[in-house]
Amino acid sequence: MASGSNWLSGVNVVLVMAYGSLVFVLLFIFVKRQIMRFAMKSRRGPHVPVGHNAPKDLKEEIDIRLSRVQDIKYEPQLLADDDARLLQLETQGNQSCYNYLYRMKALDAIRASEIPFHSEGRHPRSLMGKNFRSYLLDLRNTSTPFKGVRKALIDTLLDGYETARYGTGGQ
Template sequence: MAAEMSLVSVVLFIATGALVFFLLFLFAKRQIMRFALRSARKPHINIGADAPRELREEIQRRLTIVQSVRFEPTLLSEQVLEASKSVPNHYLHRMKALDAFTNAVDCLRSKDTTIGLRGTKQTMQLYLFTLCPSAANSSQAQIIDMFCSSYNHARHHPANFGNAELTNYMELLDKVIRMIKDNKKRRAAALYPAVETEVRLRRDCGKRESAETVRHTGKSNNLRLQARRNQPAASRPEHVEQFNMVDKSSGYSSTDHSSSGRGSVERLISPQHSFKPERDEAV
């Protein structure tokens, strides 16, 4: 009788242990799945999981190109300009600055095919150095650095961006436009590298000559730009007055020496968005 009870207790103990192990396994698996789904940056069910194959491919294609979508709308409109006359708008100078750069790039791209759009993950400084290859490691790099600082101030910095900052911004933009125009040949050489053709004559054992053509494609020389990007900020030359080599009071571009008083930047902006310096009111 005691042997039978001991056998039953052993069987019950084994069954209870197996049941407890099975329950713990299910609980642990459920917790692991919960944490995995919570940390994953995707829905629990894939988008278009039950859709046809063509529709799934179209959905994935559109989701892939989202990161490359770039859109910068025009900030100044007729309604904003009319409202700024009656109600003080502290963002008016910022909108003028950003629209001036956008309009300038659009006008330059309509006349020059070597000027491309700025990438979604491309900084303003790298974009301008790409348009002005000769500015890397030169005195003109100071102008680009100062313009990028003023552009970031107008777009992101919470400090006041008033009439004086806008005037300085427009002067720097005028200089940058001249630099972009002067670097047209360098951009064209980078887009269409020179191809050197070399013909090699070989003579076989049977005294037969065979010609072999080898083409060497020149690569764009970006060493100066890469060197400037890798150069620490402490070793860069300090601000000097070399950026004043272009007269601030000049109202014409490097390619247009007309007697008009309007600068090249003002000609790139539409009349309704033209910049008119205002006197700062005393507080």
């Protein structure tokens, strides 16, 4: 009986070593695969500078043009006068599901108003990146036709503007 137990313990040792080797090989393959996957992903990642292998003049031109992109401020007209969605608005009886159309019309109306959105003689543009409330209050304090406008009227306009721009339409 003693020799049978020694034989089983030898088989157990061999099996443990085989299983250990198998686990080691599988872990090695998995880790190598993950390392290669992350290495390939990082080569195409966003941290590589634009124009990395380009000549110096081309790099400078790319940087200049990319810096100009931040100065572009344009907000298009949201609804054209002949937009099909406006025709749906006039024919449908349930107006509550079309709140976004009223909001778009309100934003277009503010942009088309006589509020001077232009600066330094440029074309009219939106106040993207500026505080609309402080702009209107400054406009009231300068020598423009809006000099005597009451603050309550400006607050009403701004509440409507903020509801149209960010609100959900009071569902």
